[in-house]
Amino acid sequence: MSIKITLPDGSVREYPAGVSSYDIALSISEGLARNVLSAVVNGEVWDANRPIEQDSSVKLLTWNDPEGQATFWHSSAHLLAEALESLYPGVKFGTGPSIEKGFYYDVDLGEKTLSSDDFVAIENKMKELARQKNEYVRQPIGKADAIKYFTNKGDEYKLELIDGLEDGQITLYTQGGFTDLCRGPHIPNTGAVKAVKLTNIAGAYWRNNQDNKQLTRIYGITFPKQKELDEYIFQVEEAKKRDHRKLGKELDLFAFSEKVGQGLPLWLPKGAMLRERLESFLKKAQLRAGYLPVVTPHIGSKALYVTSGHWEKYGKDSFQPIKTPDADEEFMLKPMNCPHHCEIYKTKPRSYRDLPLRLAEFGTVYRYEQSGELHGLTRVRGFTQDDAHIFCRPDQVKAEFIKVIDLVLYVFKTLGFDDFSAQISLRDPENKTKYIGSDDLWEKAESAIIEAAAERSLNTVTELGEAAFYGPKLDFMVRDALGRKWQLGTIQVDYNLPNRFELEYIGSDNQKHRPVMIHRAPFGSMERFIAILIENTAGQFPLWLSPDQIAILPISEKYSDYAEEVFFALQDDDIRGFVDHRDEKIGRKIRDAEIMKVPYMLIVGEKEQNDQQVSVRKKGEGDLGSMSWSEFSTLFQKEIKENLAGF
RNA sequence: GCCGUUGUAGCUCAGGGGUAGAGCACUUCCUUGGUAAGGAAGAGGUCAGGGGUUCAAAUCCCCUCAACGGCUCCA
Numbered sequence: 001m002s003i004k005i006t007l008p009d010g011s012v013r014e015y016p017a018g019v020s021s022y023d024i025a026l027s028i029s030e031g032l033a034r035n036v037l038s039a040v041v042n043g044e045v046w047d048a049n050r051p052i053e054q055d056s057s058v059k060l061l062t063w064n065d066p067e068g069q070a071t072f073w074h075s076s077a078h079l080l081a082e083a084l085e086s087l088y089p090g091v092k093f094g095t096g097p098s099i100e101k102g103f104y105y106d107v108d109l110g111e112k113t114l115s116s117d118d119f120v121a122i123e124n125k126m127k128e129l130a131r132q133k134n135e136y137v138r139q140p141i142g143k144a145d146a147i148k149y150f151t152n153k154g155d156e157y158k159l160e161l162i163d164g165l166e167d168g169q170i171t172l173y174t175q176g177g178f179t180d181l182c183r184g185p186h187i188p189n190t191g192a193v194k195a196v197k198l199t200n201i202a203g204a205y206w207r208n209n210q211d212n213k214q215l216t217r218i219y220g221i222t223f224p225k226q227k228e229l230d231e232y233i234f235q236v237e238e239a240k241k242r243d244h245r246k247l248g249k250e251l252d253l254f255a256f257s258e259k260v261g262q263g264l265p266l267w268l269p270k271g272a273m274l275r276e277r278l279e280s281f282l283k284k285a286q287l288r289a290g291y292l293p294v295v296t297p298h299i300g301s302k303a304l305y306v307t308s309g310h311w312e313k314y315g316k317d318s319f320q321p322i323k324t325p326d327a328d329e330e331f332m333l334k335p336m337n338c339p340h341h342c343e344i345y346k347t348k349p350r351s352y353r354d355l356p357l358r359l360a361e362f363g364t365v366y367r368y369e370q371s372g373e374l375h376g377l378t379r380v381r382g383f384t385q386d387d388a389h390i391f392c393r394p395d396q397v398k399a400e401f402i403k404v405i406d407l408v409l410y411v412f413k414t415l416g417f418d419d420f421s422a423q424i425s426l427r428d429p430e431n432k433t434k435y436i437g438s439d440d441l442w443e444k445a446e447s448a449i450i451e452a453a454a455e456r457s458l459n460t461v462t463e464l465g466e467a468a469f470y471g472p473k474l475d476f477m478v479r480d481a482l483g484r485k486w487q488l489g490t491i492q493v494d495y496n497l498p499n500r501f502e503l504e505y506i507g508s509d510n511q512k513h514r515p516v517m518i519h520r521a522p523f524g525s526m527e528r529f530i531a532i533l534i535e536n537t538a539g540q541f542p543l544w545l546s547p548d549q550i551a552i553l554p555i556s557e558k559y560s561d562y563a564e565e566v567f568f569a570l571q572d573d574d575i576r577g578f579v580d581h582r583d584e585k586i587g588r589k590i591r592d593a594e595i596m597k598v599p600y601m602l603i604v605g606e607k608e609q610n611d612q613q614v615s616v617r618k619k620g621e622g623d624l625g626s627m628s629w630s631e632f633s634t635l636f637q638k639e640i641k642e643n644l645a646g647f
Numbered sequence: 648g649c650c651g652u653u654g655u656a657g658c659u660c661a662g663g664g665g666u667a668g669a670g671c672a673c674u675u676c677c678u679u680g681g682u683a684a685g686g687a688a689g690a691g692g693u694c695a696g697g698g699g700u701u702c703a704a705a706u707c708c709c710c711u712c713a714a715c716g717g718c719u720c721c722a
Contacts, residue, residue, distance in 0.1 A: 104717095115651070202717030203650025210719045214650055217717070245715095249658080258695085258713055314722055336722055370648050370720060371713090379721085468722070487721095519722095556679040583679080591683035605681060615682080623682055 006057040018051040022188055025060050035062040037187045038071035045071065047138055047185040063224055073098035075136060075175075075186040076126075076193055076222040077105050082178035083125035084218075088112060093180065094157045094206055094215050101232075101483065102221030106204050108157065114216055119198040122218075126196045133191030134176035138184055143167035146181065157206065157215075193222045195229035242481040244534035245376040251539050251596060253530075253547075254377065263374040263381035265527060270547035273576070275526055277545045278533075279362055281644075282386055282411065282522065289407055291360035291388055296340035298364060302330040307500055308339040309436075313469070319368050337363035338494070338519060341389040342501040345515075350505040355515060356392035356400055362526070363387045377531035378486055384526045390518040391503065397445065397516050401452040401474075401491060404520045408476055408489040409456070411522045414644060415533060416542075420478045420488070422458040424449055427472065428465030436470050437495040445493040445516075446472045470496035476524075481535040488524040488532060493517075540619070542643045543599050543636070550577035550636075551593040552614075555586050555605030562609040566602065566629055573633045594619055602632065 002014045005024060015024065021039030025032045025048070036048045040059040045067050052058070061068035077096035084091050084107060094106030141149070143162065149172070150158040158181045162170065173182045175190055197220060204217035223229045240246070248254045253271030260266060267275060283293070302321050305311040314335065321330035334340065341359045350357065364384045373379050392400050412420060426446050427435045435442065449472055453460050460474075467473060476489035494517040497503075507513045523529035533541070543549055550570065554563040563579045570577070577598070580589045586603060593601045602614040607626070614632055616624040627635070 113651075200716050201651060204718045205649080208719075210649075214718075216650075219717080256714090262713075308722090310722060317720090318722095338722085365722095367721075372648060372650095372718085373720065374714090470722085553682090555681055558679070585678095585680050585685060586682060587680090588684055589682095594683055601682080603682065607681085617682060 003052065004055040005052070006055075008057075008059045015052075017053050020049045020051055021046065021058055021060055022048040024058060032060065032062075036060050037062055037065075037068040037192070038185045040067065045185050047136065048188050049135070050138060050185070070098040071185055071187055072192065072224070073103040073222065075190070076196070076220065077103040078136070078173065078175060078178065078180055078182070078186065079126050079129055079190055079193060079196075079222075080105050080122070080198075080218060080220055081107075081180060082129055082176055083122050085178055086129075087122060087125055090154075092155045092157055094204075095161070096180075099219075102199065102219060104217050104219045106206070106215040106217045108213070108215050114201060114218070116198075116201055123196045123198055126193070126222075129176055130190045130193040130196070132176060133189045135189045136173050136175045136184075136186035138186070139172045139174065141170050141172050143170055146170050146172070149179075150181065192224050195223040195226040197221055197229055197233070236482075239481040239483075242535045242538045243376075244378075244480075244531040247534050247539040248377070248531075251547075253534070261381070262371060263369060263379070265377055265380055265382070271530070273547040274541065274545055275530060278523070278526065278530070279386070281414075281544075283360075283362075285407065285410065286358075286360050286388070289358075289403065290356075291358040294341065294344055294359045294361050296334075296337060296344070296361060296363065298334055298366075299331040300334050300340060302332055304339045304343070305332050305335075308342070308497060309500055310335065310339070317368055319366055333366040334363070335365050335367050337361055337365065337385065337387045338389055338497055338517070339501070342497055342503060342517075345391055345503055346501065350391070350515070352393060352505050352507045352513070355505060356390050356396055358388055358390045360386075360388035377527040378480065380527050383528070386521050386523040386526065386529075388520055390520065391498075391505075391515045392518065393505070393507075393513070394444070394516050397493065397518070398448040398452050400518055401448055401493075402455060404491045404518065404522075405452060405456045405458065405474070408491070408520075408522045412476065412489070416536065417478060417488075417532075420476050422453060422460045423466070423475045423477050423487075424453060424460050424462045425466035425468075425473045425475065426462060426464050427467040431465070434469060435467065441495045442472070445495065449474050449491075449493065468492055468494075470494045478532050478536075480532060486528060486532060488529055489522045490520065490524055492519040494519055540597050544640045544643045546576075546597075546599050548577045548596070548598050549575055550600045550602055551589070551596075551598045552577065552579040552602045552604060553586060553589040553593065554579070554581070555603065557581070557583065559604050559606070559609055563604050566604060566614055569629055570633060573637070575633065575636060590617065600632075600636070 001017045003017050004012050005015055006012050021041065022033060022036055025036040038045050038048050038061045040061060041052060042056050045061070061071065063069060063072065074097060077098065081093055081096055088109055090110065092108040094108065096105030097103065143165065146162050147159060150162065161181060171183060172179050173184055173186055199219045199221060202217045203214040205214050206212035221232065223232065248271070251270060252268050253274065254268055255266045257266060299322060302311060318335055319333045321332055323330055344359055345357065362384050364382065366382045369379060369381050374381070390400050427442060453474060471493040473490060473492035475487045477485050478488055479485055498514050498517050503515050504512045505515050552563045552567050554560050560581055567579050580593070582589065590601060597619060599619050601617040603617060604614055608614055611626070613626045613628050615626045616632055618624055
């Protein structure tokens with residue numbers, strides 16, 4: 001009997017029933033067969049050597065397909081498991097999936113603790129097993145037999161996984177002497193794995209639950225060629241050079257002090273300058289967008305947070321209340337600005353004509369983050385949100401939402417953040433009691449967000465159960481240099497606080513109505529945003545943001561006075577920088593300015609002084625020749641205008 | 648908070664049971680220069696903090712603190 005196989009180009013070929021994707025590849029070319037890792041069969045990824053019994057569409061997957069890589073890495077995880085079982089008999093296995101770059105396996109080694117010193121031995125074992133070119137053999141198994149197998153083996157984690165599987169849907173995979181519970185698919189044999197590197201080791205809770213036992217998670221990555229591994233390692237090293245913690249130190253932007261406290265960044269002069277530039281940039285954009293600036297204190301009475309509900313929900317995990325000397329008063333360091341802003345709303349009766357009311361504040365907040373969570377500037381305990389709260393009528397939610405999206409997109413575009421994703425976080429439909437607010441309000445808010453995102457053609461991913469307890473949200477996610485995802489901009493609908501603070505406005509019907517509140521922050525926090533900005537730009541900020549925009553470098557001390565004169569003149573044109581008065585040669589001054597990533601160097605010596613000019617050198621580009629001060633100023637302002645196009 | 652690793656000069660790091668090293672930065676002097684490191688000298692450390700083992704601890708052990716890689720969490 002023969003079957004029809006449709007390939008991605010639309011061509012249809014006939015093969016005998018039971019043909020595998022590998023056979024199909026072989027019929028096309030031997031080279032392709034060598035490279036085929038797995039195949040999409042009727043929309044599902046299958047083993048390349050799994051027999052196909054019916055007419056099917058088949059897309060062969062190789063290393064060039066993300067799904068092909070996923071298969072490769074998943075098979076590598078099994079190879080790691082096989083190596084571990086051979087080196088550490090009795091090891092129990094959790095799960096071992098492929099991840100974005102590589103794979104991991106969670107294992108229970110009993111009393112044994114593993115460290116990265118053990119990696120070489122494990123890697124060598126993996127390579128040895130890979131060279132055996134053992135086939136990955138798929139074997140469907142009944143639930144009872146599967147339970148029997150893993151009971152015999154004594155692997156309670158696999159038994160727990162089987163418990164959640166349906167009889168008839170269970171398969172085992174065996175390569176060499178190792179058999180694992182696995183839905184597959186896998187590559188044809190271990191021989192394709194030529195380069196192996198275990199990258200790190202970590203604790204990970206079984207089934208991602210803090211109440212469960214912590215297993216040892218071993219991360220690794222493999223490649224079909226050693227050269228690809230070398231390239232990968234090189235790229236990781238390059239990425240580490242852009243780490244904001246490293247650059248923050250090198251460029252004197254910020255620091256931490258044990259004495260000040262964990263997660264409490266100190267902004268150094270250059271970092272503070274960068275931060276101020278960003279703030280004034282957004283303040284200007286917000287004024288144009290109809291926001292009204294407000295300022296509120298860093299603390300608020302505990303009663304404020306009892307009203308808002310945050311005391312009940314987060315009180316015990318917050319910095320604890322501050323007490324006054326005599327009375328029983330208690331104040332909280334503010335963990336957010338919204339309760340204060342609600343009180344501003346309430347300072348007078350509001351009419352529907354006043355809405356939307358957009359209150360904006362760069363508000364510094366303090367949250368007691370778990371110590372293990374702190375991370376450079378991206379996760380800190382004291383940070384400043386570019387916060388605003390929009391109080392609007394229910395019918396205005398969608399339009400306001402779109403306006404905020406436009407503002408966020410404008411900010412991202414101006415700063416060159418083109419690699420981001422928009423995440424829509426909705427409530428978990430299975431667990432509605434976790435959330436505050438009626439079904440009706442939630443449905444309206446969720447559809448407003450979805451429609452607004454669609455209207456602005458955002459590339460969105462939707463996460464169920466990720467909404468805040470008070471409302472759905474839209475977050476703008478970016479990656480840091482090492483590929484970790486962080487939330488920057490956020491837009492959140494809130495039906496909770498208006499109720500708790502009993503916010504009202506008088507409608508056109510002369511009745512009282514409840515406004516809707518939208519929390520939003522385009523940067524998210526100054527700290528995290530700047531961290532990502534540093535990594536995106538590798539510390540080479542656009543001219544308008546550079547802490548020092550120019551360095552004036554006198555050829556010798558004789559030209560110091562002239563250098564000062566130029567400096568003061570350019571300061572009048574709002575150009576920031578410094579004169580390098582050190583007793584060093586010009587080459588040295590240039591080198592140091594280059595290392596500090598100063599965008600423009602103005603070299604002044606005898607010639608420049610006589611001609612009332614400056615010799616302009618652009619960082620990374622070199623000598624631009626001599627020009628008058630005002631010519632330089634014009635060129636400078638032009639570049640800034642281009643940076644801020646559309647502003 | 649949990650698992651693992653790390654902590655030596657301002658920075659990057661070497662050393663390792665017999666009481667401390669390099670390069671850069673810093674200070675002083677010489678040098679007054681033309682587009683990515685001029686030369687010399689000097690100063691600088693309770694080897695994260697505390698406890699223990701030892702004749703002797705920066706080195707070995709324990710605790711604490713902090714950083715790093717993850718996990719969990721994230722108003």
